[in-house]
Amino acid sequence: MILRYILRRLAFLPLTLLLVALATFVVLRLTGNPVDIFLDINRTPEQVEALTQRLHLDLPIPAQFLIFLRDLLHGDFGESLQFSGSAATVVWDRAGATFQLAGTALGLAVLLGVTGGIVCAVWRDRLVDTIISSIAVAGQSMPSFWLGMLLIEFFALQMRWLPTSGYGEPRHLVLPAITLATILLPNFVLITRTSILELMGEQFVVTGRSKGLSRGRVLITHILPNAINPVLSFLGIQIGTLMAGSIITETIYAWPGVGRLLIGSIFKRDVPVVEAAVFFIATTIALANLTVDVLQMLIDPRIRRS
Amino acid sequence: MAPALLSVRNLTVAFDTRRGPFDAVRDVSFDVGAGQTLGVVGESGSGKSVTAMALMQLLPDTATLTSGTIAFAGPSGSRNLAALGEREMQKVRGREIAMVFQDPMASLNPILTVGHQIMEPLRLQMGLAKAAARARAEELLALVRIPSPGDILRAYPHELSGGMRQRVMIAIALSCGPKLLIADEPTTALDVTTQAQILELLRDLQERLHMSVLLITHDLGVVAEFADDVMVMYAGRTVERSPVQALFDKPGHPYTEGLLNSMPPLEDEDPEVLQAIEGNVASPFALPPGCAFHPRCPYAFDACRQALPPFAALGEGHEAACLRVPC
Numbered sequence: 001m002i003l004r005y006i007l008r009r010l011a012f013l014p015l016t017l018l019l020v021a022l023a024t025f026v027v028l029r030l031t032g033n034p035v036d037i038f039l040d041i042n043r044t045p046e047q048v049e050a051l052t053q054r055l056h057l058d059l060p061i062p063a064q065f066l067i068f069l070r071d072l073l074h075g076d077f078g079e080s081l082q083f084s085g086s087a088a089t090v091v092w093d094r095a096g097a098t099f100q101l102a103g104t105a106l107g108l109a110v111l112l113g114v115t116g117g118i119v120c121a122v123w124r125d126r127l128v129d130t131i132i133s134s135i136a137v138a139g140q141s142m143p144s145f146w147l148g149m150l151l152i153e154f155f156a157l158q159m160r161w162l163p164t165s166g167y168g169e170p171r172h173l174v175l176p177a178i179t180l181a182t183i184l185l186p187n188f189v190l191i192t193r194t195s196i197l198e199l200m201g202e203q204f205v206v207t208g209r210s211k212g213l214s215r216g217r218v219l220i221t222h223i224l225p226n227a228i229n230p231v232l233s234f235l236g237i238q239i240g241t242l243m244a245g246s247i248i249t250e251t252i253y254a255w256p257g258v259g260r261l262l263i264g265s266i267f268k269r270d271v272p273v274v275e276a277a278v279f280f281i282a283t284t285i286a287l288a289n290l291t292v293d294v295l296q297m298l299i300d301p302r303i304r305r306s
Numbered sequence: 307m308a309p310a311l312l313s314v315r316n317l318t319v320a321f322d323t324r325r326g327p328f329d330a331v332r333d334v335s336f337d338v339g340a341g342q343t344l345g346v347v348g349e350s351g352s353g354k355s356v357t358a359m360a361l362m363q364l365l366p367d368t369a370t371l372t373s374g375t376i377a378f379a380g381p382s383g384s385r386n387l388a389a390l391g392e393r394e395m396q397k398v399r400g401r402e403i404a405m406v407f408q409d410p411m412a413s414l415n416p417i418l419t420v421g422h423q424i425m426e427p428l429r430l431q432m433g434l435a436k437a438a439a440r441a442r443a444e445e446l447l448a449l450v451r452i453p454s455p456g457d458i459l460r461a462y463p464h465e466l467s468g469g470m471r472q473r474v475m476i477a478i479a480l481s482c483g484p485k486l487l488i489a490d491e492p493t494t495a496l497d498v499t500t501q502a503q504i505l506e507l508l509r510d511l512q513e514r515l516h517m518s519v520l521l522i523t524h525d526l527g528v529v530a531e532f533a534d535d536v537m538v539m540y541a542g543r544t545v546e547r548s549p550v551q552a553l554f555d556k557p558g559h560p561y562t563e564g565l566l567n568s569m570p571p572l573e574d575e576d577p578e579v580l581q582a583i584e585g586n587v588a589s590p591f592a593l594p595p596g597c598a599f600h601p602r603c604p605y606a607f608d609a610c611r612q613a614l615p616p617f618a619a620l621g622e623g624h625e626a627a628c629l630r631v632p633c
Contacts, residue, residue, distance in 0.1 A: 203412035209364050211427040211478065212400035214392075221426075222415050300417050301462040 001304065002297060009290050018069075020282040024275050025068055029061065034269040038081055054078075055271060068275075077279070078272035082265070087272035091258055091280050097167060098257035102246045104173060105180035106235075113185045114231065117192020122219070124197060132189060139186035144245055148179040148252040165254040176253040183245040184238055188231065195230040199223045229296050236292035239285050310337040310379070311518045312361070312486055317374035317388075319353075319360050321590075328590040330356045330369065332542045338486065340379075343512065343519040345533030345550065347526060347565065351587050353542040354522045358488045361387065361520075362403060363395045378402070378486075400427045404479035408491035410471035414463035421459030424478050431482045446477040450507060469500035473507065480511065487512070490522045505532055526569050530554060535623070538562045541588045541598040547617075548624040558618075558626030560603045597628070605630055 028034070035051045051057075055078070056064050071078065077087035116136070120129040155175060156164040166172045199205065200223060208218040247259030254260065262277040264270075297303045319331040331353040338344045346354045359365050361376055376387040380402065387398065407413045414423060421443055428439040440459070447455030450473040463471055472492065479487055489508065493501035509532055512519050521533055529536055529550060536553045538546040538561065546559040557563045564583035585602040588594055597615050600606040609629055618631040625631075 203407055203409060204415040206364060207405075207407065207413045207475070207478070208415070208426075210362060210399055210405040212396045212398075212431050212482075213426070214396055217430075222418075225417055226415070302416060302464050 002294065005297060006290070006294055009293065013286055013290070016286050017279070017283060020279060021069065021072055021275075022065070024278045025065055028271055028274060029064075032269075033057070034271045037269040051081075072279075077276040080265075080273045081270045082268050082273070083270075087270075087276040090273055091261065091276040094256055094258045094261050095280065097255060098246055098250070098259060101173065101176055101180060101249065101255055101257055102242055104177040105246070105249075106184070106242060108177060108181040109184035109188055110231075110235070112181070113188020114192045116185075116189040118196060118219075118224070120189065120193040121196035121200070129193075133193065136186035136189040139182060140190075142182065144179055144183045145248055145252060147182055148175070148249060151175050151179060152252075167256050176249050176255050179252065180242070180245050180249040183241060187234065187238065191234045192227065192231055195227040196223055199226050202226075225299070228299055232292050232296050232299075236289045239288040239292075243281050243285055309340060310377075311340045311342075312338040312379075312520070313375075313377040313384075314357075314361070315375045315377070317357065317360060317376070318372045319356050319365065319369055320372045321369045323368060326591060329372075330542055330590060331360065334374075334539070334542075334544050336537050336544065336547065338518045338520055339534070340485075340518055341512070341516045342534045343521055343532055345529035345536045346520065346522045346539060347524065347529055347536060348539035349524060349587050351541075351590070352539040354539055355490050357539075358405070358490050358520065358522055361488065362399055362405065363387065363390070363392070364399075397431075400479075400484070401431050401482040402484055403486045403488060404482070404484040405488045405490065406472070406475050406479050406492045409495045410468055410475050411463065411495075413475050414471060416463055418462075419459065420461050420463065420466070420474050424459070424474070424481060427478065427481045442481070443477075446481055447474070449480065449511070450474070450477045452477070467500075468496050469503060472496060472500075472504050476504075476507065476511070480515065483515070484517065486518045486520065488520045488522070491524070492521075493528065494523070494525070501528075508532070526565055538565070541593060542590065543598065544627065545599065546624075546626040546628075548620070548626075549622070552621055552624045556620060556624075558620045558624065558631045559599075559628045560605055560630070561599050562626070564602075 034055060035048055035057065039047055039051060056067050059067070075088055077091075079085070080087045080090045083090050116132050120132050123129050152164050152175065155162045162174050163172055164175075196219075205218055205222060208222045209215070213221070243259075246257065247262060249255065250257045250259035251263050258277050258280055262274065262281075265273040265277065314337070315335045317331055317334045318329055320327060320329050334353070334357055336344060336346075346357065348354050356365070356369065359369075360371050363371075365371065371388055374388060377384045378387050378398070387395070390398065414420070421440065424443040424446060425434075425436070425439040428434045428442050429436070432439075432442075434442060443459055444455040447458055452458050452470065452473050458466070458470070458474070463474075466474065476492075487508075492508065493504050496504060505528060508519065511517070519532075521528070523529060533550050536546075536548050536550050537544055538553075538559060540559075540561050546553065546557070546562045548558070553562065554566065557566055561583070564581070567581040568583060570580060583602055584604075588598050588601070594601050594611070596609075596611040596613055597603070597606075600610040603610065607629075615627045615629045617625040617627050619625045620631055
């Protein structure tokens with residue numbers, strides 16, 4: 001049954017991706033002629049002509065889209081204008097760095113956020129709850145680029161403990177991961193706290209206690225398993241925020257991932273790479289959401305039935 | 307009356323809410339005899355459920371048991387449950403006193419199987435191994451007359467009907483062989499046919515297992531069928547205590563009288579217009595002085611507004627807190 005559900009969801013994936021493709025295609029053609037921006041001031045008419053043909057810009061827009069779709073089905077976004085090699089390869093080569101950063105940040109945010117939320121809920125309205133909740137609310141309103149700059153200033157420039165940027169060693173990952181995690185962390189604290197407090201008022205919690213279970217046991221066997229799904233729902237919604245945040249974070253720390261590649265390619269109007277990068281990010285988000293839905297189904301038998 | 311299994315004296319429970327403090331239960335005393343059923347009757351907010359939760363020491367964080375004793379006859383003599391610590395209470399809950407609640411859907415954890423939830427007290431309280439707990443859980447489901455117990459063990463609560471869920475709750479409550487079962491409006495959320503079946507089941511089980519039952523309800527019909535004794539509560543206080551027959555024959559308190567008059571008549575009686583009790587339940591934050599019922603009482607006179615009426619006897623084990631008694 002679960003397998004059927006996954007297959008059904010996967011069947012809808014192409015539709016999502018088609019819409020993403022359409023949106024990317026339209027936006028790129030609404031923001032000026034890529035040829036004018038990509039080629040420098042000393043361009044020759046021959047260069048303009050060649051690039052226009054290469055990007056099929058001489059054809060009517062619907063025809064351009066059909067060609068775009070046809071190539072897309074072959075996984076072909078065209079050759080990158082600024083790098084040698086296909087756009088798909090250029091993006092895929094940087095996917096690892098993005099997954100490393102986003103994965104670490106997500107793990108950090110979930111681990112600390114859920115722990116913090118549990119602590120806040122269990123010691124509700126006590127000092128520890130007030131402190132953590134206040135920091136979480138303050139953290140929610142802290143822009144990540146600002147936090148990133150503060151972290152660089154203090155830990156990299158003043159204390160000289162960590163590098164300002166770079167890639168390859170664990171120490172390079174610390175500041176970017178913290179910056180990106182901070183975008184999600186406060187919300188995880190607050191969502192976990194609220195979910196648990198709501199569940200604490202449920203009748204089945206009283207049932208558990210009336211059977212002779214201790215508070216701690218009811219928390220672990222009855223409350224926490226029920227709190228996973230609301231947190232997962234939130235996580236599903238936040239995957240988009242995570243990917244958007246990783247674009248900002250990669251830019252701040254010169255992290256060689258898809259996000260930074262995307263920003264650079266937008267400025268240079270490297271159309272094939274922009275299309276491939278957006279497509280990559282959208283696919284990641286769609287697959288992450290599918291994973292979240294499947295996990296929720298495994299946890300809650302009520303979702304399995306419907 | 308049989309020797310008391312549970313003997314509650316002068317129980318008072320205070321709540322501290324944002325709107326201010328109030329006593330939800332005031333000076334309540336009652337006994338439950340071994341193998342007997344005490345029906346506790348009253349409107350919503352009369353303190354019935356709070357009394358039950360106080361017995362289990364499962365009051366919400368905003369509530370405290372401010373005074374009173376809860377003597378419960380255990381294997382090693384009688385203990386005052388009100389003075390027990392959390393650790394010791396955990397051994398009482400489920401094992402000696404068990405509870406069934408109003409809403410059988412909300413009472414079960416939606417994401418755990420029925421089997422898991424029945425086996426939980428068996429394994430933790432009785433120390434049974436998994437296989438033994440499973441076998442016992444099947445027996446318990448058969449005891450509450452659930453067909454094909456093996457399948458139901460693997461089912462989730464949402465796959466069962468309301469009546470089935472309440473049977474599962476009863477099975478859980480009975481799992482460790484409690485001496486007292488607190489049933490807090492056990493049939494209120496069920497449809498009428500199922501109500502009758504569940505009550506029938508409870509009565510049968512009580513006899514077979516020689517359990518005492520504290521039955522909380524607002525339905526006097528349920529009390530008439532099931533209880534041996536009745537306690538009527540109003541605004542946190544006991545207003546009348548009586549053997550069940552005597553209460554229906556000769557209600558002592560005007561509030562009890564009002565409750566009886568607001569019952570739909572049985573088929574063989576003349577249909578009359580139902581009489582509602584005038585007014586609303588007194589707010590716990592602004593209780594009227596004297597007898598809390600006097601603003602709604604058709605017989606109230608000056609003295610009712612001045613002092614709390616003491617209990618006056620109407621017969622064997624029958625007393626009411628009303629100045630008109632005996633009238």
